[in-house]
């Protein structure tokens with residue numbers, strides 16, 4: 001089994017290397033934008049879109065021409081990769097996966113990629129990388145890299161540069177070290193509650209930094225736009241954003257690693273996070289209700305990163321030989337795990353669950369997790385419907401359907 005994995009390291013360039021990296025990133029952006037403008041012109045004239053190979057030929061002309069001779073200073077492969085990115089952006093657009101390609105702006109996600117392993121060297125013993133036209137770069141060797149490096153992307157974020165090294169290695173088909181199954185209830189007060197009763201505490205890093213962030217944002221708005229002081233204030237705001245992002249990612253990684261290493265099957269609700277965190281403002285004619293409360297909830301969801309939590313859990317389980325089972329979310333918080341009685345009255349408060357039928361009592365989030373686990377077993381046992389995203393026909397999932405259908409099983413695997 002081939003495993004692809006990326007490792008990211010902060011690099012420690014000297015002044016000259018920093019200036020070059022910025023220039024190379026700028027050249028790549030220029031090539032991307034120029035090619036996009038050209039394709040648009042051709043489209044308006046009713047001509048066919050140029051292929052990647054055709055664009056590469058033009059790139060050679062641009063590099064050797066008199067108009068943009070500075071393009072020749074940048075390494076060829078990253079420039080070609082910029083054209084490849086454009087090609088992919090078009091493909092995504094045609095496949096309706098993305099918007100029409102947009103022009104890249106300076107200072108936003110500055111990055112460029114070296115695709116050819118023949119041209120770079122990774123020397124972890126001496127904590128350094130060799131890249132064409134940049135020479136040896138030192139980097140913070142924060143973790144051991146496994147596998148063969150296939151390509152390297154350099155990117156800038158808040159004044160720091162990072163190298164993301166994509167690697168490939170053969171691994172034996174993983175066998176889960178545990179046979180346990182667990183259900184997970186995602187929430188606000190607790191990021192995740194497991195059906196065994198344990199939970200992952202909420203991540204409040206955003207709130208912790210919120211006051212400071214707001215103060216810096218205010219300071220920024222008082223400055224003259226694009227002035228020296230404005231730039232300084234902007235950098236400060238960006239630094240806080242980056243810090244929040246780093247803390248959140250680190251926390252999520254730790255949580256998902258532990259869960260995926262200790263369980264062979266993890267069941268999770270199919271929450272439409274994208275929809276839930278959408279704006280609650282509504283339209284001008286019909287302004288949304290409870291905007292304040294909703295925006296608080298939205299913020300909390302974004303803060304927690306449920307989506308990222310699920311994404312990490314899925315690939316880590318795959319790596320560990322386990323599986324993620326996604327189940328329909330209806331009534332998981334209102335169903336009694338003991339007698340299956342469904343009622344809103346079962347939930348006496350945000351945290352408390354007490355069944356009005358049989359008197360079963362537990363923490364409401366644990367009840368949710370238990371129901372998710374039970375549903376997960378049903379989904380895997382008889383291929384019950386509703387595990388995929390966007391299937392909402394059934395209001396209360398039941399186990400009546402007994403025929404194991406391959407298609408839904410597979411969907412459950414991929415959901």
Ligand SMILES: [Zn+2]
Pocket residue numbers: 336337338339340341355356357358359360
């Ligand atoms: Zn009950």
